[in-house]
Amino acid sequence: xxxxxxxxxxxxxxxxxxxxxxxxxxxxxxxxxxxxxxxxxxxxxxxxxxxxxxxxxxxxxxxxxxxxxxxxxxxxxxxxxxxxxxxxxxxxxxxxxxxxxxxxxxxxx
Amino acid sequence: xxxxxxxxxxxxxxxxxxxxxxxxxxxxxxxxxxxxxxxxxxxxxxxxxxxxxxxxxxxxxxxxxxxxxxxxxxxxxxxxxxxxxxxxxxxxxxxxxxxxxxxxxxxxxxxxxxxxxxxxxxxx
Numbered sequence: 001x002x003x004x005x006x007x008x009x010x011x012x013x014x015x016x017x018x019x020x021x022x023x024x025x026x027x028x029x030x031x032x033x034x035x036x037x038x039x040x041x042x043x044x045x046x047x048x049x050x051x052x053x054x055x056x057x058x059x060x061x062x063x064x065x066x067x068x069x070x071x072x073x074x075x076x077x078x079x080x081x082x083x084x085x086x087x088x089x090x091x092x093x094x095x096x097x098x099x100x101x102x103x104x105x106x107x108x109x
Numbered sequence: 110x111x112x113x114x115x116x117x118x119x120x121x122x123x124x125x126x127x128x129x130x131x132x133x134x135x136x137x138x139x140x141x142x143x144x145x146x147x148x149x150x151x152x153x154x155x156x157x158x159x160x161x162x163x164x165x166x167x168x169x170x171x172x173x174x175x176x177x178x179x180x181x182x183x184x185x186x187x188x189x190x191x192x193x194x195x196x197x198x199x200x201x202x203x204x205x206x207x208x209x210x211x212x213x214x215x216x217x218x219x220x221x222x223x224x225x226x227x228x229x230x231x232x233x
Contacts, residue, residue: 041225
């Protein structure tokens with residue numbers, strides 16, 4: 001089955017830049033999406049179609065796609081950005097299944 | 110306000126059945142794909158199933174195919190997940206979510222609104 005691989009954790013100081021990667025063989029052919037999930041809450045979409053921000057999402061969140069790896073960048077990290085982040089995409093087989101990445105915990109230290 | 114409210118989660122024995130519901134409001138329900146996603150405590154998100162706006166197209170994760178059935182009642186704005194032959198590993202928080210799915214080649218396939226979830230525990 002298709003997998004999207006993320007680093008388990010990323011630590012960053014307030015005001016610095018956090019970069020979260022997501023790797024998958026089909027990413028050159030499929031869009032990537034990113035979700036933020038804080039403890040005890042439902043996920044929130046922060047990036048869609050590789051690099052577009054939904055309304056209400058701060059400009060410090062951005063996305064990029066470089067072949068088999070996509071990256072979520074949080075510039076000027078704030079304490080409130082501490083959360084789990086999941087990438088999501090589709091595989092390129094005929095089933096076009098909906099796949100989440102393994103998740104990354106961002107800790108603001 | 111766009112809102113999704115799940116219900117129906119409870120404790121059930123292995124091999125048993127359960128039906129989850131998701132009440133939608135604040136948007137034209139029949140115009141959207143809808144999804145179920147689950148999350149085991151302390152673990153990641155796992156996609157379960159999706160259904161198109163008129164209910165005629167459904168897709169399932171391999172782990173639930175043949176055991177779970179997704180459906181919808183567009184007259185009442187409710188999404189369902191019928192869960193049969195439940196296993197211990199089906200224990201999770203189940204979210205419903207509103208989604209998009211279109212395009213060819215490079216698909217537009219994601220969810221943009223989530224409910225708070227309902228907890229299913231499979232245990233003897």
